[in-house]
Amino acid sequence: MADAENNTHKPPRWSLNGMTALVTGGTRGIGHAIVEELCGFGATVHTCSRNQTELDRCLTKWRSEGFLVSGSVCDVSSQPHREKLIQEVTSLFNGKLNIYVNNVGVNYRKPTIEYNAEDYSQMMAVNLDSAYHLCQLAYPLLKASGMGSIVFISSIAGVVSVGTGSVYAACKAAINQLTKYMACEWAKDNIRSNCVVPATTNTPLVEHVRFFLPNSYFIGVSCFPFDCKKFKDRFTFLSFLFYVFAMHIF
Numbered sequence: 001m002a003d004a005e006n007n008t009h010k011p012p013r014w015s016l017n018g019m020t021a022l023v024t025g026g027t028r029g030i031g032h033a034i035v036e037e038l039c040g041f042g043a044t045v046h047t048c049s050r051n052q053t054e055l056d057r058c059l060t061k062w063r064s065e066g067f068l069v070s071g072s073v074c075d076v077s078s079q080p081h082r083e084k085l086i087q088e089v090t091s092l093f094n095g096k097l098n099i100y101v102n103n104v105g106v107n108y109r110k111p112t113i114e115y116n117a118e119d120y121s122q123m124m125a126v127n128l129d130s131a132y133h134l135c136q137l138a139y140p141l142l143k144a145s146g147m148g149s150i151v152f153i154s155s156i157a158g159v160v161s162v163g164t165g166s167v168y169a170a171c172k173a174a175i176n177q178l179t180k181y182m183a184c185e186w187a188k189d190n191i192r193s194n195c196v197v198p199a200t201t202n203t204p205l206v207e208h209v210r211f212f213l214p215n216s217y218f219i220g221v222s223c224f225p226f227d228c229k230k231f232k233d234r235f236t237f238l239s240f241l242f243y244v245f246a247m248h249i250f
Contacts, residue, residue, distance in 0.1 A: 017042035020093040020145070022138065024048055024076055024130070025104030027058045030153055030198070034101055039067035043099065046089050048074035076104050076130035077122065086137040097141035102131045102175075103153045107168040120167055127171035132178065139186070148191035152179050156197055172197075 025031040026047025049055040142148025157169040179195035
C-alpha cells in the first residue's frame with residue numbers, strides 16, 4: 001500500500017516539463033514536427049530559420065496553442081550566425097540546455113560528376129560543419145544542465161546508396177560516425193548522443209522531385225514515404241530519447 005501511495009507522487013512518465021531544447025530548422029518538415037512534439041510534452045523550445053516571415057508565422061501559431069517556444073533568424077552555414085544563435089540560447093535558458101536536435105539540412109540531388117565546388121561547399125557547410133560547430137558551442141550548456149541529450153537527424157542515404165546525392169550521403173555518413181564518437185567522448189559529462197536515420201519523408205526538401213531508387217529493395221520505401229503532416233504522431237520515438245528512463249541509451 002505504501003508503495004502504491006508513493007507512486008501517486010511520481011511525475012508523469014511522459015513529460016518534458018522543465019526541459020529546455022534547441023531545434024535547428026524548426027519551421028518546416030521534420031523540424032516543425034519535432035518542435036510541436038517537444039512543446040506538446042512540456043519542453044521550452046527555441047528554434048531557428050533563415051526566413052523571418054516563416055518563423056514569425058510559426059511562432060504565432062505555436063504560442064496561440066500555449067506552447068513555450070521562441071525563435072531567431074539564423075543561417076547555420078554562417079559561423080557568426082551560429083555563434084549568435086548559441087548566445088541567444090544561453091541567455092534564454094540561463095546557460096543550461098537539456099536537448100539539442102540537429103535537424104537542419106539541405107540536399108541537391110545530382111549525379112556525382114555534376115556537382116560543382118559551390119554545391120559541395122554549401123552542402124558541407126549546412127549539413128556537417130554547422131552540426132559539428134553547434135555541438136561544440138552547445139557543449140557547455142548541455143554539460144551545465146546535468147542531463148544533456150543530442151539527437152542528429154541523419155538519413156538512410158548515409159548508410160546505403162539511394163542512387164543520387166553522393167555529397168549529401170557523405171555528410172550524413174559523417175554525422176552517423178560523429179554521433180558515435182560524441183556518445184563515447186561526452187558520456188562522462190552526462191551528455192548523450194543519438195542519431196535518427198529516416199528514409200524518404202514528404203517535406204519541402206523533397207517535394208519538388210519525384211524520388212526514385214534503382215535498387216528494388218528500396219522501391220517500397222520510396223513508394224510509402226513518411227508524411228510530415230502526420231509525422232508528429234509518429235515522432236514519439238524521438239521524444240523517448242529525452243526522458244530520464246532513456247538515460248542509458250547512447
